[in-house]
Amino acid sequence: MSADTCTIGLLGHGTVGSAFADLVAARADDITRITGRRPQIGGILTRSLGDADAILAGSDIVVELMGGVETARDLVLRALRSGTPVVTANKQLVSRHGPELAQAAREGGVALRYEAAVAGIVPVVRVLGESLAGAQVDRVHGIVNGTTNFILSQMAATGATYADALREAQELGYAEADPTEDVSGADAAAKMAILARLAFGHWVHLDDVVFEGIEHVTADDMAYARQFDLALKLVGTAERVGDGLSVRVHPAFLPVGHPLASVDGPFNAVTIESAAITEITLSGPGAGGPQTASAVLGDVVSAMIGAPGPPEPHAPAVIGSGVASAFYVHLEVADRPGVLAQVAERLGLQGISVKSVIQDGLGETARLVIVTHTVSEQDFAAALDLIRALDVVRAVRAIRVIDEHFS
Amino acid sequence: MSADTCTIGLLGHGTVGSAFADLVAARADDITRITGRRPQIGGILTRSLGDADAILAGSDIVVELMGGVETARDLVLRALRSGTPVVTANKQLVSRHGPELAQAAREGGVALRYEAAVAGIVPVVRVLGESLAGAQVDRVHGIVNGTTNFILSQMAATGATYADALREAQELGYAEADPTEDVSGADAAAKMAILARLAFGHWVHLDDVVFEGIEHVTADDMAYARQFDLALKLVGTAERVGDGLSVRVHPAFLPVGHPLASVDGPFNAVTIESAAITEITLSGPGAGGPQTASAVLGDVVSAMIGAPGPPEPHAPAVIGSGVASAFYVHLEVADRPGVLAQVAERLGLQGISVKSVIQDGLGETARLVIVTHTVSEQDFAAALDLIRALDVVRAVRAIRVIDEHFS
Numbered sequence: 001m002s003a004d005t006c007t008i009g010l011l012g013h014g015t016v017g018s019a020f021a022d023l024v025a026a027r028a029d030d031i032t033r034i035t036g037r038r039p040q041i042g043g044i045l046t047r048s049l050g051d052a053d054a055i056l057a058g059s060d061i062v063v064e065l066m067g068g069v070e071t072a073r074d075l076v077l078r079a080l081r082s083g084t085p086v087v088t089a090n091k092q093l094v095s096r097h098g099p100e101l102a103q104a105a106r107e108g109g110v111a112l113r114y115e116a117a118v119a120g121i122v123p124v125v126r127v128l129g130e131s132l133a134g135a136q137v138d139r140v141h142g143i144v145n146g147t148t149n150f151i152l153s154q155m156a157a158t159g160a161t162y163a164d165a166l167r168e169a170q171e172l173g174y175a176e177a178d179p180t181e182d183v184s185g186a187d188a189a190a191k192m193a194i195l196a197r198l199a200f201g202h203w204v205h206l207d208d209v210v211f212e213g214i215e216h217v218t219a220d221d222m223a224y225a226r227q228f229d230l231a232l233k234l235v236g237t238a239e240r241v242g243d244g245l246s247v248r249v250h251p252a253f254l255p256v257g258h259p260l261a262s263v264d265g266p267f268n269a270v271t272i273e274s275a276a277i278t279e280i281t282l283s284g285p286g287a288g289g290p291q292t293a294s295a296v297l298g299d300v301v302s303a304m305i306g307a308p309g310p311p312e313p314h315a316p317a318v319i320g321s322g323v324a325s326a327f328y329v330h331l332e333v334a335d336r337p338g339v340l341a342q343v344a345e346r347l348g349l350q351g352i353s354v355k356s357v358i359q360d361g362l363g364e365t366a367r368l369v370i371v372t373h374t375v376s377e378q379d380f381a382a383a384l385d386l387i388r389a390l391d392v393v394r395a396v397r398a399i400r401v402i403d404e405h406f407s
Numbered sequence: 408m409s410a411d412t413c414t415i416g417l418l419g420h421g422t423v424g425s426a427f428a429d430l431v432a433a434r435a436d437d438i439t440r441i442t443g444r445r446p447q448i449g450g451i452l453t454r455s456l457g458d459a460d461a462i463l464a465g466s467d468i469v470v471e472l473m474g475g476v477e478t479a480r481d482l483v484l485r486a487l488r489s490g491t492p493v494v495t496a497n498k499q500l501v502s503r504h505g506p507e508l509a510q511a512a513r514e515g516g517v518a519l520r521y522e523a524a525v526a527g528i529v530p531v532v533r534v535l536g537e538s539l540a541g542a543q544v545d546r547v548h549g550i551v552n553g554t555t556n557f558i559l560s561q562m563a564a565t566g567a568t569y570a571d572a573l574r575e576a577q578e579l580g581y582a583e584a585d586p587t588e589d590v591s592g593a594d595a596a597a598k599m600a601i602l603a604r605l606a607f608g609h610w611v612h613l614d615d616v617v618f619e620g621i622e623h624v625t626a627d628d629m630a631y632a633r634q635f636d637l638a639l640k641l642v643g644t645a646e647r648v649g650d651g652l653s654v655r656v657h658p659a660f661l662p663v664g665h666p667l668a669s670v671d672g673p674f675n676a677v678t679i680e681s682a683a684i685t686e687i688t689l690s691g692p693g694a695g696g697p698q699t700a701s702a703v704l705g706d707v708v709s710a711m712i713g714a715p716g717p718p719e720p721h722a723p724a725v726i727g728s729g730v731a732s733a734f735y736v737h738l739e740v741a742d743r744p745g746v747l748a749q750v751a752e753r754l755g756l757q758g759i760s761v762k763s764v765i766q767d768g769l770g771e772t773a774r775l776v777i778v779t780h781t782v783s784e785q786d787f788a789a790a791l792d793l794i795r796a797l798d799v800v801r802a803v804r805a806i807r808v809i810d811e812h813f814s
Contacts, residue, residue, distance in 0.1 A: 023683070027543070030608065034540055034718040115538065121684045123530075123538035130714070131522065131530035131705040133441055136434070201437065259690070262669065276430070276697045277528045283666070284687030291684050294542045301540040307714045311441040 006035070006304050007042035009059030009084075011052075011075055012066030016089060016116075017044070019293035020065060027297065035304040045075075056084065061303050063296060064088040073097055080104035080112060085309075087299040089116035089292055095190040095206040098197065102312035111309030113302060116295035118191045119144050119268040122284040123298070128198035129310030132272065137199040139239035139273040141402065144191040146266035146286025147182035148214050148234040150174045152251075153264040156222050156232065162215065174266050185211035185249040188236050196238035196247045198310055199272070202317035204238075204247050211249035221330065221399065224369050225253055227358060228328070231261035235402060244320025252400040253328055326355070326374045326401040329384075334392040335366035343368065343387055350383040351375070365394060374403055413442070413711050414449035416466030416491075418459075418482055419473030423496060423523075424451070426700035427472060434704065442711040452482075463491065468710050470703060471495040480504055487511035487519060492716075494706040496523035496699055502597040502613040505604065509719035518716030520709060523702035525598045526551050526675040529691040530705070535605035536717030539679065544606040546646035546680045548809065551598040553673035553693025554589035555621050555641040557581045559658075560671040563629050563639065569622065581673050592618035592656040595643050603645035603654045605717055606679070609724035611645075611654050618656035628737065628806065631776050632660055634765060635735070638668035642809060651727025660735055660808040733762070733781045733808035736791075741799040742773035750775065750794055757790040758782070772801065781810055 008024065010017060024031075024039050032038045043055035045066070052075060056062065062079040064086060066072050072093050079086050081104045088094065094101065094114050105112040115125040119142070128137070143149050147169060154165040166183070169175035181187050189211040196204040214234050225232050230253035238247045254261040259281040263269040269283035285291050333339045340359060347354060347370075358369045372380070380398070388396055415431065417424060431438075431446050439445045450462035452473070459482060463469065469486040471493060473479050479500050486493050488511045495501065501508065501521045512519040522532040526549070535544070550556050554576060561572040573590070576582035588594050596618040603611040621641050632639050637660035645654045661668040666688040670676040676690035692698050740746045747766060754761060754777075765776045779787070787805070795803055 030543075031540070033608070121538070121542075122687055123534050126533060126538055127530050130709055131528070131533055131702065133438070133705055133708040135528075135701045135705070136437075201440070274701075277701050278692045278698075280529055280689070280691030282687070282689050285685045294681075294684050295538070298538040298540055298542070302537055305715050305718075307537070308712050311712075313440075 004037060006037040006039045006060045007058060008039055008300065009042050009055040009062045010044045011055070011062065011064045011072070013044050013046045014065070014067070015289040016292045016296070017065040019289040020063065020296050023293045023297050031301055031304070035301060037304060039300065039304065056082065059084055061300060062086045063300065064090055065296065069093055069096060076101060077104045080108045080110060083108040083110055085110040085112070085303040087113045087296055087303060089114070089296055091117040091187070091190040091194060095193040098194070099203055105309065105312070111303055111307065113299035113309045114194070115299050116292045118194050119270060120284065120286050120288070120291040121295045122268050122270065122282050123295070124195065124270045124282055125198060125310055127282060128195065128272065132274070133311065135274045135276055137272055137274050139237065140195050140199045140270060141260060142192065142195060142236045142268070142270040143233055143260055143263050144236050144268055144270065145182055145188040145234060146268055147175045147179065148188070149263065149286070150266040151183070152214060152217065152232055152234065155217065155219060156225070159219055159222070161219050162217055183215055184213040185234060188234060188249045192236035192238055192247050192249055195236070195270070196245060196317070197313060199238055200240070200245055200317065201311070201313045202245065202315055203313055204245065204317045208317065208319050209247045209249065212251065214251050216397070217251055224328070224330070224358065228253070228356065228371055229256050230254060230401065231256060232399070233260060233263070235260065241320035242322050244318035246320050246323045248323070250400050252402050254402050258402065323377045324374050325377055325380070326403040327372045327380055328399045328401050329370045329372070330397045331368040331370070331387070331393060332365050332395040333368055334394070335361050335364060336392070339366065339392050340368060342390055342392065343370070346386040346390070347372070347383050349386065350379040352380060352383050371401060411444060413444040413446045413467045414465060415446055415707065416449050416462040416469045417451045418462070418469065418471045418479070420451050420453045421472070421474070422696040423699045423703070424472040426696040427470065427703050430700045430704050438708055438711070442708060444711060446707065446711065463489065466491055468707060469493045470707065471497055472703065476500055476503060483508060484511045487515045487517060490515040490517055492517040492519070492710040494520045494703055494710060496521070496703055498524040498594070498597040498601060502600040506610055512716065512719070518710055518714065520706035520716045521601070522706050523699045525601050526677060527691070527693050527695070527698040528702045529675050529677065529689050530702070531602065531677045531689055532605060532717055534689060535602065535679065539681070540718065542681045542683055544679055544681050546644065547602050547606045547677060548667060549599065549602060549643045549675070549677040550640055550667055550670050551643050551675055551677065552589055552595040552641060553675055554582045554586065555595070556670065556693070557673040558590070559621060559624065559639055559641065562624065562626060563632070566626055566629070568626050569624055590622055591620040592641060595641060595656045599643035599645055599654050599656055602643070602677070603652060603724070604720060606645055607647070607652055607724065608718070608720045609652065609722055610720055611652065611724045615724065615726050616654045616656065619658065621658050623804070624658055631735070631737070631765065635660070635763065635778055636663050637661060637808065638663060639806070640667060640670070642667065648727035649729050651725035653727050653730050655730070657807050660806060662810065665809065730784045731781050732784055732787070733810040734779045734787055735806045735808050736777045736779070737804045738775040738777070738794070738800055739802040740773050740775055741801070742768050742771060743799070746773065746799050747775060749797055749799065750777070753793040753797070754779070754790050756793065757786040759787060759790050778808060
């Protein structure tokens with residue numbers, strides 16, 4: 001810990017941890033020029049090696065890349081409370097224990113930074129926390145999981161089924177052997193909780209984020225999306241609703257002109273809307289090892305020059321209800337006259353107006369695909385219950401449509 | 408200057424200055440929550456009103472939105488040297504006098520921030536200066552002038568001539584009565600000088616930026632662009648070339664899959680490439696009054712929380728030669744056999760290989776449109792001289808093609 005060096009304690013040495021250690025070595029000269037101090041990895045803690053106490057005591061900055069929640073939480077809290085700034089890429093940790101970590105950072109008088117926890121190298125934490133600190137943000141939409149975006153892009157491009165596209169993602173290393181965390185939307189939900197906090201200045205706990213995965217998306221949905229000129233993505237949304245916030249992750253159709261609609265492959269992108277600035281979009285590769293390591297190093301450089309971390313709110317968010325969406329509804333119905341009229345009547349009863357309909361006969365069964373205008377989600381759920389109760393209806397599925405155009 | 412308030416001295420009260428004053432009032436509560444101090448406009452200096460000495464002496468932060476170079480330079484230098492942080496949106500000032508301003512900031516021990524000088528609310532200064540401080544940037548491409556992007560988008564969408572699209576931009580307030588600064592590429596050149604410095608860590612003076620405007624783009628060029636599946640934009644490029652840098656602004660064709668190709672209307676977008684992270688793209692509205700004011704306020708918030716400004720290099724850049732590009736070449740030639748062979752031979756002599764050709768007879772004259780593969784710009788210029796010397800050639804124009812694909 002001399003004045004001319006900055007000793008980094010590295011917790012975790014997996015894919016990201018070792019990419020980070022390599023990057024520190026490769027970029028040490030430039031970082032010395034920018035910060036006036038030479039960064040060096042002091043100690044490394046892995047599951048089997050290293051002395052946590054010695055590493056915490058001997059570090060100018062702690063970088064947490066171990067994953068998991070409990071051990072990481074304990075070590076990060078100890079570092080912060082003893083006055084050592086911490087950089088982490090751990091979205092579970094930050095989205096579950098944000099207030100406690102922020103309190104520890106205040107006690108220690110140091111910064112907690114977590115750019116890499118959200119969208120890899122896409123610098124959305126910095127932009128929301130700093131550039132837009134002066135703007136009132138109205139809504140954030142994000143594609144914040146590269147695995148699911150790769151799978152959906154493959155399904156759209158090749159007509160593959162969900163199972164085949166998932167297998168391809170696994171073969172290419174974009175999906176893990178157990179893909180649940182990604183495909184269920186849980187990973188995206190943790191990231192959206194963090195983004196919502198930064199955008200709106202209120203704590204949002206992971207438990208307050210509603211999420212739904214992509215496991216039930218079919219090749220048929222993709223084919224209809226093409227017909228309606230829509231792109232299907234796993235979209236996270238954080239927005240003001242009445243006096244509260246709504247934070248959610250759903251598969252959603254986007255009109256082709258939407259900035260997120262053309263984001264294909266294992267990429268991330270976030271659109272931030274504000275009345276004063278219309279909207280800005282940030283996009284780039286999702287969280288591979290080198291990208292995440294690069295985002296972590298950006299945070300380390302900021303910590304070395306003494307920049308404060310993102311602003312941390314004191315009050316928890318009020319979770320609002322009354323969300324409105326447009327919907328794509330896919331029905332399998334008995335192929336006989338008057339079915340469309342019955343379905344349309346149920347929608348009409350709840351005040352839901354239809355934008356377009358496609359009907360395909362399949363012999364016994366017909367397929368009815370309806371896109372609605374924007375409606376209250378509560379009214380839509382009620383209409384769907386009425387439609388399910390019709391004896392001519394064999395199966396019903398609904399996917400949200402984000403019906404906004406820009407520029 | 409009490410401990411609980413932050414007094415802002417505002418130099419300039421035009422469109423951006425008054426939007427900024429309104430925004431400070433509207434957002435004062437949120438800024439107080441984030442920074443612990445309440446921002447207030449102390450004094451305002453206009454051409455006819457205000458006492459510069461009193462404003463500089465009584466301000467915690469100086470915000471320079473007056474434009475012009477000499478008076479702004481004098482006041483900003485005085486503020487920085489006396490230890491008052493400065494936020495400016497003045498690209499001419501920063502691209503011409505960057506080293507002197509940075510030296511004054513070091514003397515005063517305070518930050519100079521200029522996010523709004525480059526791409527309005529699109530936070531490219533912060534991203535290059537902070538998020539990517541740990542990455543080695545290889546190239547930056549930017550659409551950094553909203554006026555020219557609006558004009559080119561209108562020409563592409565409607566088939567309008569340059570003159571008509573310019574007139575429309577003026578009627579809508581996207582272009583000034585004297586549009587020279589924008590349409591000549593000079594405004595984009597100043598912004599690219601600043602971006603190049605941040606990306607590569609060397610001073611680049613505005614005089615070292617080669618630029619070319621959009622005045623000579625024709626409706627015909629747009630029609631051929633569609634045929635070749637290309638989008639024509641005014642693109643600024645900063646990249647490493649050999650041991651030096653090349654910074655330039657030219658009209659350029661982009662393949663439709665390029666992240667900048669779909670940026671239409673008065674928008675800005677910047678793509679940052681680095682081997683480690685592939686590329687990230689930032690896009691949003693260009694510099695209108697409210698957008699610029701919002702970017703300025705983001706910098707003010709950073710200055711209030713004591714964040715350091717963008718890292719400032721000490722060494723000037725070496726301007727490299729040996730740039731390579733692909734080209735679109737538009738020739739008017741006598742309509743007789745063998746002309747294409749003569750032109751192709753001249754290209755071949757300089758080792759330039761042709762990717763595609765379209766030939767249209769117009770009676771007396773034929774039109775020959777050629778797209779080359781990537782070649783040395785020097786070799787291309789030599790080939791163009793040979794072609795111009797052919798007696799069958801009546802007119803030649805060339806536009807660069809950025810032939811890179813991502814993702």
